[in-house]
Amino acid sequence: MTLALDIPLNDSQFSAQRKSEVLVEALPWIRRFQGHTVVVKYGGNAMVDPGLQQAFADDIVFMASVGIRPIVVHGGGPQINAMLAESATPMEFRNGLRVTSPEVMEVVRMVLVGQVGRQLVNRINAYAPLAAGMSGEDSGLLSARKSRVIVDGEQIDMGLVGDIVDVNIDLMTSMLDRGQIPVIAPVSPEVDAAGHPTGQVLNVNADTAATAIAQALRAEKLVMLTNVAGIYGTWPDPHTLISEVSASDLRAMIPRLGEGMRPKGQALLDAIDGGVSSAAIVDGRIEHALLLEIFTTKGVGTMARSDDYV
Numbered sequence: 001m002t003l004a005l006d007i008p009l010n011d012s013q014f015s016a017q018r019k020s021e022v023l024v025e026a027l028p029w030i031r032r033f034q035g036h037t038v039v040v041k042y043g044g045n046a047m048v049d050p051g052l053q054q055a056f057a058d059d060i061v062f063m064a065s066v067g068i069r070p071i072v073v074h075g076g077g078p079q080i081n082a083m084l085a086e087s088a089t090p091m092e093f094r095n096g097l098r099v100t101s102p103e104v105m106e107v108v109r110m111v112l113v114g115q116v117g118r119q120l121v122n123r124i125n126a127y128a129p130l131a132a133g134m135s136g137e138d139s140g141l142l143s144a145r146k147s148r149v150i151v152d153g154e155q156i157d158m159g160l161v162g163d164i165v166d167v168n169i170d171l172m173t174s175m176l177d178r179g180q181i182p183v184i185a186p187v188s189p190e191v192d193a194a195g196h197p198t199g200q201v202l203n204v205n206a207d208t209a210a211t212a213i214a215q216a217l218r219a220e221k222l223v224m225l226t227n228v229a230g231i232y233g234t235w236p237d238p239h240t241l242i243s244e245v246s247a248s249d250l251r252a253m254i255p256r257l258g259e260g261m262r263p264k265g266q267a268l269l270d271a272i273d274g275g276v277s278s279a280a281i282v283d284g285r286i287e288h289a290l291l292l293e294i295f296t297t298k299g300v301g302t303m304a305r306s307d308d309y310v
C-alpha cells in the first residue's frame, strides 16, 4: 500500500490507513441500520467468558450510540446447569431431555432474570443507563403456550417449556423510542386459548424467543451468537463457510444440513419468513463478532437474506 506519491508507508502509517479503511467501511452500514431495530440473541461462550461479555456489551452500546435500536434476548444454559447442580435440584429426564419441573423452573427464572440478565445490564450501563433488564413476565412482555414435543409420533410432556404466542409490541416500541435497550430473559407467562394468563410461567428457548420478537417487531435484522463459525456448505463443498445465502437457497439446503446445523438454518429461515429482512448466525467465541457482522461488508458467520433484499 502506498501514499499518493508512491512513497512506501512505514508501519504506523500502514496501520493508520487500515484503521481508516475499517471506519470508512462502517459508514454505509451505520446509515443502513440507523433508526432500525436489530434483535440480538446472546448465548454460548460469549455469555460466560468475562472478556467476551465485555466485548458484547461494548458492541451493543456502539450500536445504540449510532442510532440503531438493539434488543437483546439472552439464554443461560451453562449458568442454569451450574445452579441446578449446586442446589442439588431433583431432575427428571425424558428422551434424553431435561424435564422442566416447577422446581427446575424456579432455578431457571432465578438464574436468567437474577443473574445472567443483571450481569449484562450492569456491563452496558457502565457507559450510560440505557439497558433495562426484563423477563417476559414484566408488563406482559411475552405470552407463551406449552410446547408440543413429539418424539416418534408420540407427544411427550417436557414440563414447563413453551413457545411464544404474543409479544407486547407497544411496550417494546416505546422503550426503543426512549432510547432504552431491552435485555430480555425469555421466561414467559403461560396464557390459555383465550389469551388469559394461567398463573404459570414457562421457559422459552432463547433462539426461538429472539426469532419471535424479531418477527413481531418486523426487525431489520436478527443476529444470533453461537459457538459455531456459521453454516457450512453441503455437498460438494462441505468445508466452506457460507457467508451469505438467499432464503430460497437456504430453504433448499436445509434438508441436507447436518443435525446440529439444521435448527440454526431453520431459525434464520423462520425469521425471514416472518418478515425480518436478514438474519445471521455469528461466532460468539470471536471478540466483537456482533460489531464485525453489522459494520463490515462481508460480516462474520452466515447471513441469510430475504429474496427481495435490497
Ligand SMILES: NC(=[NH2+])NCCC[C@H](N)C(=O)O
Pocket: 029, 221, 243, 244, 278, 280, 293, 294, 295, 296, 297, 298, 299, 300, 301, 302, 303
Ligand atoms: N455474514 C455476512 N455475509 N454478513 C454480511 C453483513 C453485511 C452487513 N454488515 C449487514 O449487517 O447486513
